[in-house]
Amino acid sequence: MRFQLLFLLSALAAAPSAAAQVSITGIRDLTFGPVIVGIPSSVGPSHPTKSGQFRITAPLSSKVQVRFTLPDALAGPGGAQLPISFGSNDAMAIGSAPGSTPMTFNPKATRNPQFQPSTAYDVFIGGTVTPAGNQQPGSYAATITLTITNF
Numbered sequence: 412m413r414f415q416l417l418f419l420l421s422a423l424a425a426a427p428s429a430a431a432q433v434s435i436t437g438i439r440d441l442t443f444g445p446v447i448v449g450i451p452s453s454v455g456p457s458h459p460t461k462s463g464q465f466r467i468t469a470p471l472s473s474k475v476q477v478r479f480t481l482p483d484a485l486a487g488p489g490g491a492q493l494p495i496s497f498g499s500n501d502a503m504a505i506g507s508a509p510g511s512t513p514m515t516f517n518p519k520a521t522r523n524p525q526f527q528p529s530t531a532y533d534v535f536i537g538g539t540v541t542p543a544g545n546q547q548p549g550s551y552a553a554t555i556t557l558t559i560t561n562f
Contacts, residue, residue: 432469432470432473432561433467433468433469433473433475433559433561434467434468434469435465435466435467435557435559436465436466437464437465438464438465438466438533439460439462439463439464440463441454441461441462441463441536441537441538441555442454442460442461443461443540444461446540446542447542448542448543448544448545448546448548449542449543449544449546450542451539451540451541451542452539452540452542453537453538453539454537454538454539455501455537456500456501456502456503456515456535456536456537457503457513457535457537458537461537462503462535462536462537463535463536463537463555464533464534464535464536465533465534465535465536465557466531466532466533466534467531467532467533467534467559468530468531468532469526469530469531469561470526470530471526471527471528471530472525472526472527473525473526473561474523474524474525474526474561474562475523475524475526475559475560475561475562476521476522476523476559476560476562477504477521477522477523477524477534477557477558477559478521478522478557478558478559478560479497479502479518479519479536479555479556479557479558480555480556480558481495481497481518481519481538481555482495482553482554482555483495483496484553485540485551485552485553486551486552486553487547487549487550487551487552488547488548488549488550489547491546491547491549491551493540493541493542493546493551494540494541495538495539495540495541495553496538496539496541497517497518497519497536497537497538497539498517498538498539499517499519500515500516500517501515501517501518501536501537501538501539502515502516502517502518502522502534502535502536502537503515503516503534503535503536504516504522504524504532504533504534504535505532505533506526506528506529506531506532507529507530507531507532507533508528508529511529518536523562534557536555
């Protein structure tokens, strides 16, 4: 039995003092697509079409704190829940400057990038859903919140 799974990225926030200097844009939702019951399904942060993606822009030399608020489960039809987990390498950031190197990180921990030499960073997120053997078919969704605090 298969069912379609769409995981939504939304609720992007910036600290009030940083709102004029820092911008955050949701580029792409984290999606798992069809999932087979009883078989865990993972999407890595480097997946070109299924990983979630945010773009953060800030003035050069800015230092910010990046913090995800992550769900434990996705909500589905009739109150069904689908467990989701995030591993220690399920987030990745890369600057926009030439030669920038992708860095994986734990999305459960805060990250404090400095915008040097880039003024924009793309932040990607992946995860793993673990459907039960009797998981109800249907669409499941939850919200990931990315909060940015400017120092």
